Amino acid sequence: MATHFEVLAEPTRRRILDLLLERPRSVGELVDQLQLSQPGTSKHLRVLRESGFVRVRQDAQRRWYELRPEPLAEVDAWLAPYRRLWENRLDALERHLDTMPDLPDSFDLPDSPDSAGSPPGPVDAATPDAPADSPAGSPAEHRRQRRTD
Numbered sequence: 597m598a599t600h601f602e603v604l605a606e607p608t609r610r611r612i613l614d615l616l617l618e619r620p621r622s623v624g625e626l627v628d629q630l631q632l633s634q635p636g637t638s639k640h641l642r643v644l645r646e647s648g649f650v651r652v653r654q655d656a657q658r659r660w661y662e663l664r665p666e667p668l669a670e671v672d673a674w675l676a677p678y679r680r681l682w683e684n685r686l687d688a689l690e691r692h693l694d695t696m697p698d699l700p701d702s703f704d705l706p707d708s709p710d711s712a713g714s715p716p717g718p719v720d721a722a723t724p725d726a727p728a729d730s731p732a733g734s735p736a737e738h739r740r741q742r743r744t745d
Contacts, residue, residue, distance in 0.1 A: 598643065600649075600670060603643055603644065609649075612637075612641065613644070613650075616650060616662060620662035621660065622659065622660055649663070650663060
């Protein structure tokens with residue numbers, strides 16, 4: 597039998613677990629959500645069931661799959677020391693960031709002679725001698741520039 601990590605290594609199986617985290621689902625719902633064939637979905641469900649991640653409940657003609665938390669708790673327990681490692685590093689980053697001065701919510705750019713009174717925003721691409729509908733760099737502007745050279 598595959599280990600929990602081998603089972604979880606398959607992206608489709610992780611997606612199935614994500615869907616079952618929301619609520620129990622029928623095979624048909626999982627097929628629709630995963631956009632896989634029914635046999636392909638059933639193979640993944642069989643692996644998840646045999647490894648203990650899901651249980652199946654028969655309801656008349658439907659099979660409902662639901663998540664079993666126990667194997668995930670085992671994986672979580674194995675990850676705990678590694679999580680502490682990351683938490684320690686994130687705590688150190690937080691302490692470092694706390695020592696830095698706060699930045700203002702918005703930056704005021706110094707006024708330049710040609711931007712006085714205009715709101716901050718993108719620079720107008722039209723050149724002073726080009727028509728408003730002919731931005732600098734347009735074919736019309738290049739033609740005008742060649743004529744003046």
